[in-house]
Amino acid sequence: MSRVGWVLALIAALVVGGVAVAVATEARVAAPLRSAFHYPWSLLAKEAETMNECVECHSPEVFHNCDACHDDHGSAELSNLPFNNLIVLVGDVEGPRYIPVNEILPYRDQPGTHVTLSGVLADQGIAEFESVTLVSRDRGFVTIDRANLTDEALLMPHVDGVRFAAENLHVSTWLKGIWRIIVVGADKPLTIDGYRTSIGRLLLGPTRSVTLEQTDVMLVSETDGEIRKAKTASRVEGIGLSDIVGDPGFDTLLVRDGSGAEHTLTAAEARGGVLAQMGQGVTLVLPNRGRTAWIGDVVEIVSEE
Numbered sequence: 001m002s003r004v005g006w007v008l009a010l011i012a013a014l015v016v017g018g019v020a021v022a023v024a025t026e027a028r029v030a031a032p033l034r035s036a037f038h039y040p041w042s043l044l045a046k047e048a049e050t051m052n053e054c055v056e057c058h059s060p061e062v063f064h065n066c067d068a069c070h071d072d073h074g075s076a077e078l079s080n081l082p083f084n085n086l087i088v089l090v091g092d093v094e095g096p097r098y099i100p101v102n103e104i105l106p107y108r109d110q111p112g113t114h115v116t117l118s119g120v121l122a123d124q125g126i127a128e129f130e131s132v133t134l135v136s137r138d139r140g141f142v143t144i145d146r147a148n149l150t151d152e153a154l155l156m157p158h159v160d161g162v163r164f165a166a167e168n169l170h171v172s173t174w175l176k177g178i179w180r181i182i183v184v185g186a187d188k189p190l191t192i193d194g195y196r197t198s199i200g201r202l203l204l205g206p207t208r209s210v211t212l213e214q215t216d217v218m219l220v221s222e223t224d225g226e227i228r229k230a231k232t233a234s235r236v237e238g239i240g241l242s243d244i245v246g247d248p249g250f251d252t253l254l255v256r257d258g259s260g261a262e263h264t265l266t267a268a269e270a271r272g273g274v275l276a277q278m279g280q281g282v283t284l285v286l287p288n289r290g291r292t293a294w295i296g297d298v299v300e301i302v303s304e305e
Contacts, residue, residue: 085161095279136177154166193302256299258298
C-alpha cells in the first residue's frame with residue numbers, strides 16, 4: 001500500500017475510532033465531525049489551545065460551555081466580536097438607551113457588511129426627527145438634518161466598534177468609533193425663561209459633568225488584615241443651569257414639572273445644578289443636595305431676581 005493509502009487509512013481509523021468513543025460516551029456524534037469539516041483546522045487548533053489553558057483551572061465535570069462563560073463570567077471574549085461595545089442613544093427619544101454594537105452588525109466578518117442609519121433609528125422606534133448627531137470616541141461629531149439623511153448613510157464595522165460613511169455626504173462627515181447618537185425631534189417640550197427647546201437640542205450645546213455622592217469606603221483585607229481605603233462616586237453629564245437661563249445671576253429659580261407642581265430654589269440651592277436626561281424625562285440634578293431633592297420630569301424653568 002502506498003504512503004497516501006496508509007495516511008487515508010489512518011485518518012479513516014481515527015474517524016471511526018472517534019465515532020466509537022462518542023457513541024460509548026453518549027456524546028452527540030455529528031457535532032465534532034461537523035466542526036472538523038466545517039471550520040478551518042487553524043481555528044480549531046487555536047480553540048484547543050484555549051481549552052488546554054482552561055483545564056488548568058477547571059476540572060472536566062465543571063468544564064466551560066456557552067452558559068458557563070455568559071452566566072459565570074458575565075461576558076464572552078471572541079476576536080473581532082465586541083460583545084461589550086455599546087452605542088448610547090440620547091436626546092429626544094423615549095428614554096436614553098444602550099444599543100449593543102453586535103445587534104446592529106451581527107455579521108461583522110462578512111464582506112460588505114453594513115446597515116443604514118435610518119434603518120437603525122427606525123428599529124429604535126424613531127421615525128420622525130429633525131436631525132441626528134453622531135459622536136465618535138475622539139469627540140468628533142457630525143449633525144445631519146433629516147432632509148439630508150438618505151439610505152446611502154451607512155453604519156459599518158470598525159476595529160473600534162462602528163464607523164459611519166455616506167457617499168452623498170462630504171468625506172469630512174465620515175466618522176470612526178461611534179459611541180453616541182443624539183436625536184433632535186420636532187417637539188419642544190421644555191421652556192427655559194420663555195424659550196422653547198428640548199433635551200436633544202440642549203445636548204448639542206455646552207454640557208457639564210458633575211461628581212455626585214462621593215463616599216469614603218474601607219475594607220479589612222482577609223489576607224493580611226490591613227485596612228485599605230478608597231473613594232467611590234458617580235458622575236452625571238448635563239446642561240448647566242448657568243448656561244441656559246436668561247439671568248445667570250438669579251436670586252430664585254422656579255421649576256415646574258410635568259404634573260404642574262412648582263418648586264422654588266434659592267441661588268445657593270441651585271448652584272451647580274444641571275439638566276440631565278434620566279429615564280423618560282428630564283431631571284434637574286442638584287449636586288449639593290440629596291437625590292430626594294432633585295426635581296424630575298422638568299418642563300419649565302424661570303429665573304427670577
